[in-house]
Amino acid sequence: MKINEPVACVLGIVALLGCLVLFTRGEDGEGATPPAPERRKSTLIETVAIGPEDHCADCHIPETEAWEMSHHAESFRSRHKTAEAKAILDRLGLRSMKRSDECISCHYTAVDDGRGPQARFGVSCESCHGAAASWVDVHNRPGGDPRRDALRWGDGRKESAEKKATRIHAARALGMIDSARTFDLAERCFSCHVVADGTLIEKGGHPTGQGFELLSWSQGEVRHSYLSSGKDPMDAMNVAASPEHRRRLYVLGVALEIEHTLRGLAGMGDTSTAAGSAIRQRLGEARRKAQAILERVEIAELREIVEATPVKDDPAGSSPELFARVSDAARRLAEVDGSALAAIDELLPTEVVGAVLDPEE
Ligand code: HEC
Ligand code: HEC
Ligand code: HEC
Numbered sequence: 001m002k003i004n005e006p007v008a009c010v011l012g013i014v015a016l017l018g019c020l021v022l023f024t025r026g027e028d029g030e031g032a033t034p035p036a037p038e039r040r041k042s043t044l045i046e047t048v049a050i051g052p053e054d055h056c057a058d059c060h061i062p063e064t065e066a067w068e069m070s071h072h073a074e075s076f077r078s079r080h081k082t083a084e085a086k087a088i089l090d091r092l093g094l095r096s097m098k099r100s101d102e103c104i105s106c107h108y109t110a111v112d113d114g115r116g117p118q119a120r121f122g123v124s125c126e127s128c129h130g131a132a133a134s135w136v137d138v139h140n141r142p143g144g145d146p147r148r149d150a151l152r153w154g155d156g157r158k159e160s161a162e163k164k165a166t167r168i169h170a171a172r173a174l175g176m177i178d179s180a181r182t183f184d185l186a187e188r189c190f191s192c193h194v195v196a197d198g199t200l201i202e203k204g205g206h207p208t209g210q211g212f213e214l215l216s217w218s219q220g221e222v223r224h225s226y227l228s229s230g231k232d233p234m235d236a237m238n239v240a241a242s243p244e245h246r247r248r249l250y251v252l253g254v255a256l257e258i259e260h261t262l263r264g265l266a267g268m269g270d271t272s273t274a275a276g277s278a279i280r281q282r283l284g285e286a287r288r289k290a291q292a293i294l295e296r297v298e299i300a301e302l303r304e305i306v307e308a309t310p311v312k313d314d315p316a317g318s319s320p321e322l323f324a325r326v327s328d329a330a331r332r333l334a335e336v337d338g339s340a341l342a343a344i345d346e347l348l349p350t351e352v353v354g355a356v357l358d359p360e361e
């Protein structure tokens, strides 16, 4: 069985936590035995993740260096030791951040070596690009043929567009979320960065993730667009997103913020709580941003989202059908022509979150 997580998200099967990770068990016979249900709770863990070391780092040297500098990587070494982490765990009656499914799903990459999923890295390559066991030896081979020798980093430039498309297509079919899949990559961010678990927030005192913004948060320490520089590996630079892509990321971020906060509220049940009001506030803010965009430029997909979603911040009108519609509009939004959106430039954040490694501006 293979359910990919965008589909799982669209279906809204699991309110929030489940969106970010997937079951891709049993593809190659490994892990075909269903996990013990009491260990999993509602949280799905990316069990076929293989981890960046040895598996991605060998070839993706600059990307790995950038990742190593990010909080996503660093967090594995330090976050669980902080007073904040201990306080959250205490309040929830949990003992270990790295051993609790309640935390692993968003904070770690879990690798399953037969003893059940174990947190081995922070948020890593596969948290965003998809569990790689099935595609790692396909995405880098000519024609996507695992029997061929691997290409070297940057060799993709020498391939014909057709050959490259065949290779990428083969890897996508196995779950790779490549850089052109802007929507699916962004979905990943929101599935972790909108924290809408009432228990985690109210009882645990965990932050809601308020303040997350797609453009500024993806173009700072998270950015690793080295291949796009078209240079050789040793000279590769971390290229900034084009003005067109920046506009797209900003608008897409607003749309996904609306979608994910609404999903969060719908999954909460009782929203008259402090957690409910915190998420409602995020939703309200995203709506205001959407209005400001629509005052400057007409974007049919964004208008569709604003008009389809409940005005009174009331999740009662939310349904799986609504989420599917919103998600579909957001997916189309990720493809809009950014060159027609210059009118929103004044709304775009100018700062980025964290330091860019090897920037080429
Ligand atoms: C839905 C995803 C999600 C889950 C589940 C989750 N976290 Fe987090 N956590 C985040 C995100 C995202 C941040 C960063 C928030 C930010 O910087 O905006 C964070 C931040 C933190 C921080 C830093 C808080 C601070 O005040 O700086 C701690 C500590 C933490 N989480 C502990 C935990 C523990 C312990 C668990 C399990 C009981 C857990 N988290 C479960 C997503 C999650
Ligand atoms: C044996 C070398 C090798 C390994 C190991 C490897 N890659 Fe790659 N990867 C490549 C090559 C070659 C390309 C194509 C580069 C090009 O287009 O020039 C590539 C491309 C990519 C792309 C970009 C595709 C696109 O066009 O957007 C992503 C994302 C990616 N790899 C992620 C990973 C991840 C994650 C891992 C570890 C799970 C990994 N790779 C392991 C060699 C490798
Ligand atoms: C699997 C869950 C997950 C995914 C997917 C994810 N993040 Fe994160 N992110 C976190 C957590 C957890 C933290 C907090 C880490 C810590 O410091 O303990 C974080 C921290 C960050 C930070 C550092 C914030 C700071 O306080 O300095 C940035 C920037 C960031 N994420 C951006 C992104 C972007 C952009 C995406 C999507 C391209 C993304 N994240 C995808 C879970 C995730």
Ligand code: HEC
Pocket (backbone or CB within 6 Å): 052, 056, 057, 060, 063, 064, 067, 072, 123, 124, 125, 126, 127, 128, 129, 178, 179, 180, 185, 186, 218, 222, 224, 225, 226, 227, 228, 229, 241
């Ligand atoms: C927080 C999410 C996140 C993590 C973690 C992450 N990536 Fe990416 N990656 C992205 C996004 C988003 C893009 C698309 C960047 C763009 O096109 O603007 C991308 C693009 C890429 C590309 C294509 C870059 C280019 O220049 O065209 C490669 C290759 C890649 N990632 C490999 C990796 C590897 C290897 C790791 C781990 C060492 C990793 N990524 C970790 C989100 C992530």
